[in-house]
Amino acid sequence: MDLREKLHILASAAKYDVSCASSGSKRRNTPGGLGNAARAAMGICHSWSADGRCISLLKILYTNYCVHNCAYCINRRSNDLPRAAFTPEEVRELTIKFYRRNYIEGLFLSSGVLKTADYTMELLIRTVKDLRQKDNFNGYIHLKVIPGADPLLVREAGFYADRLSVNIELPSERSLKLLAPGKDREAILQPMTYINEQIIANQEEKKKFKWAKAFSPAGQSTQLIVGATPESDLQILKLAEGLYKKMGLKRVYYSAFIPVATSPLLPAVKAPPLRREHRLYQADWLLRFYGFRADELLETKTPFLDEDLDPKTVWALRNLEFFPVEVNRASYRMLLRVPGIGEQSARKIISARRWGTLGFSELAKLGVVMKRARFFITCRGSFLEKLDNEEKIRARLLAGLKKKESLAGRQLPLDFGAALEPYGGG
Amino acid sequence: MLTYVYDGSLEGLFTALYEGLFSGEEVAEITEDRRYTPTLFSTAKVIATDPEKARKLRRFLRKRLSRQAFQNLVYCYLSESGMEKTILSYIKLLVSPGRKTGGNSPAPTRDIMATIDAITETAKKVAYEVHRFHGFLRFRRVYGDLYYAPIEPDHNIIALLIPHFTARYAGQKWFIHDRRRNLGAYYDGRECRLVSGVEINSQLAASLQGENTGIEDEEEMLCRELWQEYFTSTTLEERRNEKLQRQHMPARYWKYLTEFEPVNR
Numbered sequence: 123m124d125l126r127e128k129l130h131i132l133a134s135a136a137k138y139d140v141s142c143a144s145s146g147s148k149r150r151n152t153p154g155g156l157g158n159a160a161r162a163a164m165g166i167c168h169s170w171s172a173d174g175r176c177i178s179l180l181k182i183l184y185t186n187y188c189v190h191n192c193a194y195c196i197n198r199r200s201n202d203l204p205r206a207a208f209t210p211e212e213v214r215e216l217t218i219k220f221y222r223r224n225y226i227e228g229l230f231l232s233s234g235v236l237k238t239a240d241y242t243m244e245l246l247i248r249t250v251k252d253l254r255q256k257d258n259f260n261g262y263i264h265l266k267v268i269p270g271a272d273p274l275l276v277r278e279a280g281f282y283a284d285r286l287s288v289n290i291e292l293p294s295e296r297s298l299k300l301l302a303p304g305k306d307r308e309a310i311l312q313p314m315t316y317i318n319e320q321i322i323a324n325q326e327e328k329k330k331f332k333w334a335k336a337f338s339p340a341g342q343s344t345q346l347i348v349g350a351t352p353e354s355d356l357q358i359l360k361l362a363e364g365l366y367k368k369m370g371l372k373r374v375y376y377s378a379f380i381p382v383a384t385s386p387l388l389p390a391v392k393a394p395p396l397r398r399e400h401r402l403y404q405a406d407w408l409l410r411f412y413g414f415r416a417d418e419l420l421e422t423k424t425p426f427l428d429e430d431l432d433p434k435t436v437w438a439l440r441n442l443e444f445f446p447v448e449v450n451r452a453s454y455r456m457l458l459r460v461p462g463i464g465e466q467s468a469r470k471i472i473s474a475r476r477w478g479t480l481g482f483s484e485l486a487k488l489g490v491v492m493k494r495a496r497f498f499i500t501c502r503g504s505f506l507e508k509l510d511n512e513e514k515i516r517a518r519l520l521a522g523l524k525k526k527e528s529l530a531g532r533q534l535p536l537d538f539g540a541a542l543e544p545y546g547g548g
Numbered sequence: 549m550l551t552y553v554y555d556g557s558l559e560g561l562f563t564a565l566y567e568g569l570f571s572g573e574e575v576a577e578i579t580e581d582r583r584y585t586p587t588l589f590s591t592a593k594v595i596a597t598d599p600e601k602a603r604k605l606r607r608f609l610r611k612r613l614s615r616q617a618f619q620n621l622v623y624c625y626l627s628e629s630g631m632e633k634t635i636l637s638y639i640k641l642l643v644s645p646g647r648k649t650g651g652n653s654p655a656p657t658r659d660i661m662a663t664i665d666a667i668t669e670t671a672k673k674v675a676y677e678v679h680r681f682h683g684f685l686r687f688r689r690v691y692g693d694l695y696y697a698p699i700e701p702d703h704n705i706i707a708l709l710i711p712h713f714t715a716r717y718a719g720q721k722w723f724i725h726d727r728r729r730n731l732g733a734y735y736d737g738r739e740c741r742l743v744s745g746v747e748i749n750s751q752l753a754a755s756l757q758g759e760n761t762g763i764e765d766e767e768e769m770l771c772r773e774l775w776q777e778y779f780t781s782t783t784l785e786e787r788r789n790e791k792l793q794r795q796h797m798p799a800r801y802w803k804y805l806t807e808f809e810p811v812n813r
Contacts, residue, residue, distance in 0.1 A: 126777050133781035151718055158716050160682075167796070168683040169807055171783040174792025178683075181782060219771050220778075222695065222720060223687045225806065258719075380786045394786055487665070 123206060129216065131206040135186040135197050136232055138382070139289075139345060140375045144178040144227040144262045146340035147284035157221055157228070157261035159284055159340075165262075166227050179230040179264060180220055184208055184246055188234030192291070192302035194350045196382040197234050207236065210249040214257055221261050228262030228284070229253070239270035247275060250282040262340075269309040273316050277337075280320055285340040285372070288313050290365075293358045297351035301387055317342045318369045341372035348402060349379035349395040350388060354425035359405055359416040366410060376402045401427040408434055411465055412458045430520055435461040438498055439512050446500045450479045462495030482506050493522055549576040549590040554632075555597055556580040561625055561632060562602035564595040568636045569605070569643075578632035612643050623671035626704045631670055637663045677701055678708045684797070685709070686806045687722060689768050695722040698804050706731050710740050772806050779807040 145165035151158040160166045167176040183197070185207035191199040213231065220226045231249065236242045246265060253259040265283035267276055280286055288310055292298045295307045317338060324337035344365065348358065362374040378394035405427060408414040412434070419433050420426070428436045438445060438461050447460050449471060457468040467489040474480060474488060481501050486492050496506045497515045509515050552568065552575055554560035561578070568575045576590070586592060609618055621638060624631040641660060687695035695717070699706070706726045710733050713722065717735070724733040725748065732743045802808050 126774055129774055129777050130781050133778050137782045137784055151715055154719050156717070156719055162679070164679070166679070166683045169779065169805065170793045170796045171779060172790055172793055173784045173787040174789035174796070175784070175787070176796065177779070177782065180778065216774065220775060222717070223689075223771065223775075223806065224683075224685050224697070225775050227683075378787075380784065396787065 125212060125216070128206045128208060128212065129182070131204050132183045132186060132208060133181065135234075136181045136183045136230070138196065138377065138380065139181065139230070139232060139266075140175075140377045141264065141287065141343055141345060141373070142176055142178045142181065142230065143264075143285070143340075143343070143373060146372060147262060147336075148339065149260050149262070149284060149336070151260050152258060155258035155260050156218065157259055159260070159262045160227065168224070168226055178227045179262065180217055180226045180228070181230040182208070182213070182216075182232075184213065184231060184233035184242070184249065185236050186234050187236050189237070190235055190302065190304035192305065193383060193385045193387045194292075194301050194347055194379065198383070201383065210245065210252055213249045214253050214259075217253060217261075218257055218259065221259070226261075228264070230264040232266035233268065235268060239268045240272050240275060243268045243271035243275045243279070247279050247282070250279070254282050264340075267313050267317070269305055269313060271313070273313070276313050276316055277320060280317065280324075280337040281335050283338055285343060286317050286338045287343045287345070288317070290314075290344045290346050290361075292351055293346055293348075293353040293361055294351070297353065301350065314342065314344070314365075314369050314371075318371075321370065341370070343371060343373040343375060345375035345377055347379050348376050348399055349391065354420075355398070355402060355405070355427045356416065356420040356422065356425035358402065359409065359420065362406060363409055363416045374406060376406070397429055398427070401429070401433060405433045413455055414459075430523065431516070432461070434459070435494060435519065439516060442510070442512060445498045446505065447498060448500050448503065449485065450475055450502060460495055460498050462491035462493065462498070464489070494519065550574060551577040551579055551584070551590045551592045552595050552632075553579055553581050553584050553592050554595045556582065557597060558622070558625055559599060559602040560595065560597040561635075562605045563598045564632070565636055565639065566598075566601040566605040567595055569639065575633070575636065578636060579630075580632075583630070609639065613639075617642055620667050620671040623674040623708075624667055626708070627670045627674050628704050629670060631666070634663055634666050638667045674703045674705060674708075677703050678705050680801070681705065681709055682712050684801050684805065685713075685724065686804055688772075688806070689765075693721055695720055697722065697724045698727050699724060700728045700803065701726065702800075704729060704731070706733050707742060709733065710735075710742075714740050772809060775806055776809075 143165055145160055145163065147159035148161060149159040165178055167178050169177040171177055185205070186197045186203075187205050187207060188195075188197050188199055196203070213229070217226075217229045221228070229250075231246055233242050233246055236245070246268070250263055250265055253263070262285075263283045264285045264287065265279055267279065267286050267288045269288060276286070290310055291302060291305065298305060298307055320337050321341065324334070327334045328336065346358070346361075358376070365371045365374055376399050378396050378399035379389075379391065380394045381388065381391055405414075405419055408419060409416065414434075414437070419437055427433055431439075438459070444456075444459070447456055449457070454468055454472055457463050457471055458465065463471070467485075470488040471480065471485070471490075474484065479502055480488075482492065485495070485499075485501065492506070497509055497518070499506075509518065550573055552564045554564040564578050567573070568578065581594075584592065609621075613621075617638075621635045624635055641663060681699060681701060685697050685699055687697045690696045704726070706724060706729075709724060713724065713733075714735060719737070721737050722735050726732070730745055730748065732748045734741050734743055
């Protein structure tokens with residue numbers, strides 16, 4: 123089998139993994155070496171494929187042979203499809219060739235499980251170790267940890283990779299048992315905990331010894347599949363919240379379930395639940411950057427996110443007693459909670475109001491989305507539009523969305539991009 | 549209505565700005581000579597580039613403006629969008645005595661806000677294009693060991709691309725070629741130089757060094773095929789959304805993207 127055919131098989135097999143961030147590592151080039159990690163807060167996207175997802179890393183599986191038979195996965199053992207495996211040399215060759223031509227920001231290497239977890243992990247490590255040591259490659263490397271691999275192997279991997287990730291796959295243990303009989307939750311959580319401990323220990327060490335080798339400097343991430351199992355958005359967001367707080371994760375990626383298999387265990391869906399995925403990403407941002415808690419966004423009575431309105435607007439409508447907010451006086455924390463005001467515009471408001479009071483036209487200039495914000499703010503005590511009834515505001519907001527949709531066709535601003543990871547830093 | 553006409557260089561602009569700030573003349577417009585068209589009511593004054601004045605102004609600006617403000621006005625110059633007069637107003641604004649005393653300075657008026665907005669917006673556009681080209685630039689190996697990248701950016705950003713690519717590709721020879729402006733950045737493995745016009749061809753010829761392997765060899769074509777294979781294989785057909793693709797990657801940047809290049813075998 124030639125390299126091109128292998129690349130076809132193993133890129134197709136890896137494309138369901140959504141992570142592509144390339145920021146957060148500060149790896150420098152070495153004398154005579156090749157590459158570095160993007161130093162800006164934003165990662166670098168090199169291209170966009172026809173599905174609108176950014177291409178930043180060469181995202182491939184080492185092999186799509188797998189001993190597991192997970193019902194949701196295209197590479198499951200019982201699936202009849204062409205199989206292939208790279209050699210470490212082939213992966214290195216592709217990475218270096220692509221990187222030298224500025225096609226990519228680095229390598230994303232994952233794998234099906236060949237023989238055992240340890241055996242596979244050793245192959246992955248050999249590949250990235252050679253890239254670092256023999257090819258002097260200093261570009262970004264995102265490496266998947268194979269659940270069940272020996273902690274010593276995970277530790278070694280962390281010194282070559284910029285980011286490690288273990289996929290949590292499904293939101294609950296029950297679902298995992300049902301759909302992925304070969305994997306168990308402990309085997310997934312244990313390396314995550316271990317990586318987190320190593321990262322923290324490494325940060326301490328780096329404070330004392332400037333030249334200590336960095337361990338997974340861009341942190342760890344994970345991904346889970348949405349819509350293959352019955353868990354609610356509340357359960358998913360609670361899980362994500364826990365992962366951010368307790369495990370120190372940099373990102374949780376949500377992947378809308380694409381029916382790659384028919385199984386009595388799987389729901390019959392025609393199209394991947396893209397809108398639900400989009401709303402989850404919005405809620406995820408609220409958790410990480412806007413000071414929201416999962417149980418503020420959703421309640422057990424209404425455990426799913428609203429399809430029509432974004433989660434922040436929905437929260438505001440349910441909590442109208444906090445509004446209107448006077449922009450000229452409100453705290454940064456409160457400004458962040460106003461629909462239509464983002465992190466950037468909140469910061470700009472704070473610095474601009476030192477010059478004098480702000481009116482509505484100034485707000486629009488600062489990047490506030492007035493379509494949404496207008497119902498929730500006052501400027502110098504006056505409303506732009508006063509509607510104090512939840513239903514009325516909701517109707518108005520929806521009418522605005524309908525108009526936009528009929529003009530533009532149904533489009534979702536889906537984005538996984540590296541560019542969307544505003545905060546890096548190890 | 550007085551119009552300053554300068555030669556289009558940064559030094560020339562700095563000379564014109566120097567005159568505009570210190571000659572006491574009321575300047576209505578500052579224009580690059582190749583863009584200047586005389587009108588009925590304007591008087592043109594040709595500003596001869598004076599390295600001494602340019603140097604003085606640079607020192608003055610470095611001292612009086614923040615790093616960010618200085619960078620903004622250089623970016624506005626590089627934007628090539630006729631911002632020269634706005635740059636002058638911007639400098640006047642930032643060095644006017646009212647600013648220095650601070651404290652009870654009056655609230656900014658509408659045209660002051662407009663000037664600041666125009667400058668920061670334009671500078672942002674330029675910075676964004678630089679960021680885009682960190683990703684969109686594509687090298688191809690030509691003449692043995694030289695990596696060549698043609699670009700056609702909206703703004704004159706080639707000098708701003710150098711730090712990133714020098715750090716990243718310190719160990720390979722490369723040549724970035726702005727084909728719209730016929731400017732080049734040539735890195736020989738040690739340092740990077742800006743070259744222009746006829747120099748570009750001679751520079752390319754010099755790096756041949758006898759190894760005449762043709763424009764592109766077999767390996768280069770294989771590499772392109774592999775990349776195109778990857779580019780199509782990584783697409784999720786179930787989520788096809790070409791509109792979103794174009795939104796992120798406007799079609800005007802596609803010309804030199806390897807992923808869209810025809811394979812000629």
